[in-house]
Amino acid sequence: MTTTTENTTVTGAVGSARTRVEGRDKVTGAARYAGEIPFAELAHGWLVLSTVARGRIRSVEDAPVREMPGVLAVLHHENAPRVDTAYMGMLGPPNPVVGIFQRDRVPFMGWPVALVVAETSEEARAAAEALVVRYDEEPHDVGFFAGHAGAYTPGEPAMEQADTEKGDLEARLREAAHVVDEEYSTPEEHHNSMEPHAATARWEDGRLDVLDSNQGTSWVASELASLFSLDPSSVRVRSEHVGGGFGSKGLSPHQVAAVMATTLLHRPVRVVLTRRQMFSLVGFRSPTLQRVTLGADTGGRLRAFDHQSLSLTSTVHEFVEPSANVGRTMYDADAHRTGHRLVRLDVPTPTWMRAPGETPGSFALESAIDELAEKCGLDPIELRARNQPEAGPVSGLPFSRRNQLACFEEGARRFGWAGRDPRPGLRREGRWLLGTGMAAASFPAGAGASTAAVTAHPDGGFTVGINAADIGTGARTAMVSVAADALRVTPDRIRVRLGDSDLGPAWIAGGSMGTRSWAWAVRLAADELRELLALGGSVPPEGITTRSDTSEAIGALAQKERHAYGAQFAEAAVDVTTGEVRVRRLLGIFAAGTIVNPLTARSQLVGGMTWGLSMALHEEAVRDAASGGYVNADLAGYHVAAHADVQHIEADWVDDHDPEDPVGIKGIGEIGIVGVAAAIANAVWHATGVRHRRLPIRPDRVLAAAEEARQRAAEEPRGA
Amino acid sequence: MREFGYERALDVSGAVALLAEDPGARPLGGGTNLVDLMKTGVERPTLLVDVQELPLGDIAFTPDGGLRVGATVTNSDLAAHAEVRRHYPALAQAVLAGASGQLRNMATVGGNLLQRTRCGYFGDISKPCNKRTPGSGCPARAGEHHNHAILGASEHCVATHPSDMAVALAAFDAVISYETSDGPGESAVADFYLPVGETPHLETALPPGALITGVTVPPAAVAAxxxxxxxxxxxxxxxxxxxxxxxxxxxxxxxxxxxxxxxxxxxxxxxxxxxxxxxxxxxxxxxxxxxxxxxxxxxxxxxxxxxxxxxxxxxxxxxxxxxxxxxxxx
Known part of the structure; x- marks a missing residue:
């Protein structure tokens, strides 16, 4: 349930609520996704994944499988085409998991060891399941815990700056009137996009044509070109509709397998991942172990700040979950330290997942800030208000527009925060203890270089070509609004083409930078076209096209701390006799620049907040130490919030206009999830008096914590 | 592909005959658990005997005032039944507490009683499991078991039974009736599920080839x-x-x-x-x-x-x- 924003005056398409232009196609099934587009002569590939967590492939006994009905090919390390993984991609070196079938080494359970291609998907699967792969198994280590002997400081290219430090932390902590020093942990979490990863590859007129589900077709095309040593212009990747990405849809083994197979078989080949395969092949969010140490003076002003985070990576590739980055812009202190450590385990490589860093980082940090407010005897909003930095605490750069306080004020007003009794464990309604909590949120507002083309047609219509990825967020609809306003025409005259690498390079749907980046390019091209058309004259049959490239404009942007902000409020009900936690209310108020489409924006923010609830209470991939594999690699075992878990949820925003910003749009892709888990954990504390520093807040943990608290209370001497 | 036969049974004796003929045959009700397990390879029936059209879809009073619930009554219909709600509220509540609305519309009483454990090791054919592959071991005892059994388990298996409905039926002394090619039989819910012991793969007292035809809940004033x-x-x-x-x-x-x-x-x-x-x-x-x-x-x-x-x-x-x-x- 949501309410509408009433205080915004809307004059153009931007800012007015518009339903998705492809919405009808999606709900009627007319929109085709990558795994459902028909092709003549289509063959189907099925990946076979390793069943050991570490070792070498001794043999792939493919002879009997080749005789099975419909089987066309069995690819593995002894016969697959060679690929080149020693290149530098757009976002760094490739994850070696895309270098499938190149060697006999198995670095984790669920590593691709073979691809069976057959006439039908069923035949491919039957043969894949019948394929016997023998291994020389080696002992594996999948244990992630504090003090792991293998922990080290990551460097480039995985992370530019693992550590930051200023001031004398120990000294400031000694002087502090109030200190919080606690450990927090978050589990391994998976994106689980609704649409599984799927790709169909074929060679067409000397070009490789890949129909895929991804977050950036230029990105995937360039990676495939590098991997297969192809001329970039000979690779075309299209991705018209995408059923969710969340950071997991870049280059993965399925596209590579499809390209290998189509190259060998000279017919289109489709490879679709199963939900279970997605758990080991497309990345996940690393578990984190975080320690936050805060020291404040009697007025609640931070004097010492330390946030250290440990995450895991695989033995073949480095990925850092940058959880300690959030404090580099959120809070300043005389002594300020952040740091990341990494441990290599025999597990798949984690990757970007919805607000990487900020999501687990804000859970730890915003929980710790709440604990500090308790110690200082200050309202959590007041404590945060007293600690708004003047400039970037680490960068020293000025903020472009730091509208955090407006989010607190509007959120507190709407939530009814005023007059809140800060004492925990006092409010009861039947078997439920009730509490409220809040947390702050921020996420960087960046832009990536993009190109766009806008064409005026003689019939008065316009075509916008921008290689955006609409991963379900409504990018296509947003670009219609942006172009309509720039051209000063009604939106019905605009047609948008996206999701095709032939449209030219554009930023990916990632980093909350998509809309800002694409709108910038579309606006530049549309402005130029409008001026051209204003000169008069008729539009020739082929139309008039203008093109833009934002590389220079982005390069010329002043160096500033640019972020979106938010305030998350939660009301939790906890039954400490059963451990059940219910979130009765969630309210998120955001300052995220111009909101292009309030309808889809609200969906995105509510979706993020729901995910935050899910993270707080439900999500947790469980790895079995003995086998090294998952024991809940499906949506029956890996719980996400169900409808019944989401009660009253509301997202809204404050005016956040920055006259110095050339675009005005900040991006809302990720900020919705940031801080939600902390707000809920803080509400659970307020309800029960027990801090939950380990996610998810499962019933067994609530029960155990309540039991511990009860025993502690019983042991305390009377009158103490 | 992994092929299996499909037959739609039109009467109970026909269904029982089909089940008796083929030890790999399984009755198919709503398919909400069996079909999932077929997809993951845990179940590999050679023949599915669709029992949804059998005349077992009624809920009726017994002469002594108890209730007779047919095996193909859906979970939704059972939970919504006015007499069930009045006389056995815990039964209606238990059924409603299970699964989701969509699943309850498909799931049947017979299938609910025969559903398999949701232990993560049981459901993953790449892992050992004594229930799925006798003698292969039980990784849950030393592994992930936070939702496993605390009562009546053995070193061979610590899995739990997933049904909500069966818990209420057990409280009400319900009796399961079944049909075999040798004639009918019955078993109290309390005796229906076998002790785990060394044979966790033997789950119920249902004879091979038998088909559950219904459940009788005896009258009990306390049940209201x-x-x-x-x-x-x-x-x-x-x-x-x-x-x-x-x-x-x-x-x-x-x-x-x-x-x-x-x-x-x-x-x-x-x-x-x-x-x-x-x-x-x-x-x-x-x-x-x-x-x-x-x-x-x-x-x-x-x-x-x-x-x-x-x-x-x-x-x-x-x-x-x-x-x-x-x-x-x-």
Whole structure:
């Protein structure tokens, strides 16, 4: 349930609520996704994944499988085409998991060891399941815990700056009137996009044509070109509709397998991942172990700040979950330290997942800030208000527009925060203890270089070509609004083409930078076209096209701390006799620049907040130490919030206009999830008096914590 | 591809004949569990005998005032049935607490009783499991088991039975009837699920080739004052981590009759007879309820990560019985 924003005056398409232009196609099934587009002569590939967590492939006994009905090919390390993984991609070196079938080494359970291609998907699967792969198994280590002997400081290219430090932390902590020093942990979490990863590859007129589900077709095309040593212009990747990405849809083994197979078989080949395969092949969010140490003076002003985070990576590739980055812009202190450590385990490589860093980082940090407010005897909003930095605490750069306080004020007003009794464990309604909590949120507002083309047609219509990825967020609809306003025409005259690498390079749907980046390019091209058309004259049959490239404009942007902000409020009900936690209310108020489409924006923010609830209470991939594999690699075992878990949820925003910003749009892709888990954990504390520093807040943990608290209370001497 | 036959049975004798002919045959009700297990390779039937068209879709009173529920009655219809809700509220509540609306519209009573454990090791054919592959081992004892059994388990298997409905049926002394090619048979729900012991792959007393035709719930005045409460790790669409079906007859502050069954604690719905005996004739207060729960749970053998279930069940039993006692006093 949501309410509408009433205080915004809307004059153009931007800012007015518009339903998705492809919405009808999606709900009627007319929109085709990558795994459902028909092709003549289509063959189907099925990946076979390793069943050991570490070792070498001794043999792939493919002879009997080749005789099975419909089987066309069995690819593995002894016969697959060679690929080149020693290149530098757009976002760094490739994850070696895309270098499938190149060697006999198995670095984790669920590593691709073979691809069976057959006439039908069923035949491919039957043969894949019948394929016997023998291994020389080696002992594996999948244990992630504090003090792991293998922990080290990551460097480039995985992370530019693992550590930051200023001031004398120990000294400031000694002087502090109030200190919080606690450990927090978050589990391994998976994106689980609704649409599984799927790709169909074929060679067409000397070009490789890949129909895929991804977050950036230029990105995937360039990676495939590098991997297969192809001329970039000979690779075309299209991705018209995408059923969710969340950071997991870049280059993965399925596209590579499809390209290998189509190259060998000279017919289109489709490879679709199963939900279970997605758990080991497309990345996940690393578990984190975080320690936050805060020291404040009697007025609640931070004097010492330390946030250290440990995450895991695989033995073949480095990925850092940058959880300690959030404090580099959120809070300043005389002594300020952040740091990341990494441990290599025999597990798949984690990757970007919805607000990487900020999501687990804000859970730890915003929980710790709440604990500090308790110690200082200050309202959590007041404590945060007293600690708004003047400039970037680490960068020293000025903020472009730091509208955090407006989010607190509007959120507190709407939530009814005023007059809140800060004492925990006092409010009861039947078997439920009730509490409220809040947390702050921020996420960087960046832009990536993009190109766009806008064409005026003689019939008065316009075509916008921008290689955006609409991963379900409504990018296509947003670009219609942006172009309509720039051209000063009604939106019905605009047609948008996206999701095709032939449209030219554009930023990916990632980093909350998509809309800002694409709108910038579309606006530049549309402005130029409008001026051209204003000169008069008729539009020739082929139309008039203008093109833009934002590389220079982005390069010329002043160096500033640019972020979106938010305030998350939660009301939790906890039954400490059963451990059940219910979130009765969630309210998120955001300052995220111009909101292009309030309808889809609200969906995105509510979706993020729901995910935050899910993270707080439900999500947790469980790895079995003995086998090294998952024991809940499906949506029956890996719980996400169900409808019944989401009660009253509301997202809204404050005016956040920055006259110095050339675009005005900040991006809302990720900020919705940031801080939600902390707000809920803080509400659970307020309800029960027990801090939950380990996610998810499962019933067994609530029960155990309540039991511990009860025993502690019983042991305390009377009158103490 | 993995092929299997499909036959739609039109009468019970025809269904039983098909099931008797082929040891790899399985009856297909709503398919909400069986089809999932076929997709993951845990179940590999050679023949599916679709029983949904059989004339087993009725709920009717028995001459003695009990209820006879046909095997193909859907979970939704059972939960919505006015007489079930009036006379056996815990049964309706238990069914409604299971799965999701979509699944309940498909799932049948017979299939619900025969559904398989949701242990993560059982459901993953790449891992050992004594229930799926006898003798292969049980990784759950040393591995992930926070939602596994605390009662009646063995070193060979610590899986729980997932049904909510069966917990309420166990409390109400329900009897399962079945048909075989040699004639009909029946089994009380309490005896239907076999002890785990060394044979966790042998789950029920159903003879090979038998088809469940229905469940009879005997009349019991106490059942009208019953309740089912389920605790799970999200608000809906999750299996229990602990559940209680309870009925209580209290007069003048004294428990005249108590029915109690626990869910998600054992390989079968756990009829808590020790607790029932402790309750009967005693005071209807929270202290007595907790003591009865403790008496039942004294046999619990929790593993490293599921000891919380002892506390949970104690609290849950006490809370549900207290609610029933308060209602009786009104």
């Amino acid at each position: 004052r019953s309740r089912y409460r389920k605790v799970r790790e999200r608000a809906s669409f999750a299996f229990a981590i602990g559940s209680v079906a309870a009925a209580l007859d209290v007069q003048d502050g004294v428990v005249r009759e108590a029915r109690l069954a626990l869910g998600a604690v054992a390989s079968r719905p756990w009829r808590a007879r020790t607790a029932e005996r402790a309750l009967t004739g005693g005071p209807a207060d929270a202290e007595a309820f907790a003591a009865a729960a403790d008496a039942e749970l004294a046999a619990a053998e929790p593993l490293a990560d599921n000891g919380y279930k002892v506390t949970l069940m104690r609290n849950l039993v006490t809370a549900v019985l207290t609610e029933l006692a308060e209602e009786a006093a009104r």
